[in-house]
Amino acid sequence: LTDMESDLRPTLFDFHGVSMTKYFTENWENVQNFQARPDDILIATYPKAGTTWISYILDLLYFEQKSERETIVPIYERVPFLEISIPSQPKGKDLADKLTTSPRLIKTHFPVQFVPKSFWEQKSRMICVMRNAKDLAVSYFHFNRMNHVQPEAGDWMVFGSWYDHVNGWWEKKSTYSNLLVLFYEDLVEDPGRELDKLCHFLGLSPSSEKKERILSSAHFDNMKQNKMANYSTLPVMDQKVSPFMRKGKVGDWKNHFTVAQSEVFDEDYERKMKNSSVKFRDEI
Numbered sequence: 001l002t003d004m005e006s007d008l009r010p011t012l013f014d015f016h017g018v019s020m021t022k023y024f025t026e027n028w029e030n031v032q033n034f035q036a037r038p039d040d041i042l043i044a045t046y047p048k049a050g051t052t053w054i055s056y057i058l059d060l061l062y063f064e065q066k067s068e069r070e071t072i073v074p075i076y077e078r079v080p081f082l083e084i085s086i087p088s089q090p091k092g093k094d095l096a097d098k099l100t101t102s103p104r105l106i107k108t109h110f111p112v113q114f115v116p117k118s119f120w121e122q123k124s125r126m127i128c129v130m131r132n133a134k135d136l137a138v139s140y141f142h143f144n145r146m147n148h149v150q151p152e153a154g155d156w157m158v159f160g161s162w163y164d165h166v167n168g169w170w171e172k173k174s175t176y177s178n179l180l181v182l183f184y185e186d187l188v189e190d191p192g193r194e195l196d197k198l199c200h201f202l203g204l205s206p207s208s209e210k211k212e213r214i215l216s217s218a219h220f221d222n223m224k225q226n227k228m229a230n231y232s233t234l235p236v237m238d239q240k241v242s243p244f245m246r247k248g249k250v251g252d253w254k255n256h257f258t259v260a261q262s263e264v265f266d267e268d269y270e271r272k273m274k275n276s277s278v279k280f281r282d283e284i
């Protein structure tokens, strides 16, 4: 970590209208030139919306039987983070290039306009998970506290406005049919139903035994204990400050927002979302 100390807590800057840190822009040219394939699956989320959860479910759906993968390969290597470029760690784009699996599972937090063009040209499938703004803000706040390659909690958010991000991806649905949008709240409410939706989109029909196994392995309590899923192997995260698998709940914002803060938030939310057709639930 010492070599990296000067690189910790990077500053946010405006990058084509989106607040970003250098860790997600420094490899920009290479990332933009990424060669997607028709069978690639791009997991596209705003940070803290359930990226790791859906990544793990997808990984189990396709590669469950490969036991070494389950026991020694952390989720962030199985599902590379395309735009990440952090000193002394492999770049996400290079990890993605090295994947030998089919399909390749690749993750991005980019707003829709930053997605490399070959994904659209190749008509790759994309899965977007969205999460209500209040729970997401709470989750992001705690994540910024524990992850030293993120700006201090309280700053603007890396990957820009949540509003722009969800609306951008939501609107894409009407012109790009290979895009599935799932909601974190739906996944918590009825994971079996959402897994069926996912399988339908992917054209998969796993046995009910396999689905049960996946739902059990991808349950919050099991992922929290699983070193290959809980990010405990990444030194830049201090899980004593706040665990990566923190609570996994809908409505935790109520423990963090005062009634007055919630009202201010709602008012601003209404204004920003008044032209949007995407609807979120902040309790279930």
Ligand code: A3P
Pocket: 045, 046, 047, 048, 049, 050, 051, 052, 053, 135, 138, 139, 140, 142, 188, 218, 219, 220, 221, 223, 244, 245, 246, 247, 248, 249, 252
């Ligand atoms: P909390 O901080 O609210 O607990 P991401 O993977 O996009 O960074 O999102 C992380 C959030 O998803 C965290 O939210 C984490 O606990 C939650 N999460 C991860 N796996 C989960 C699971 N299996 N069930 C429910 N929530 C999960």
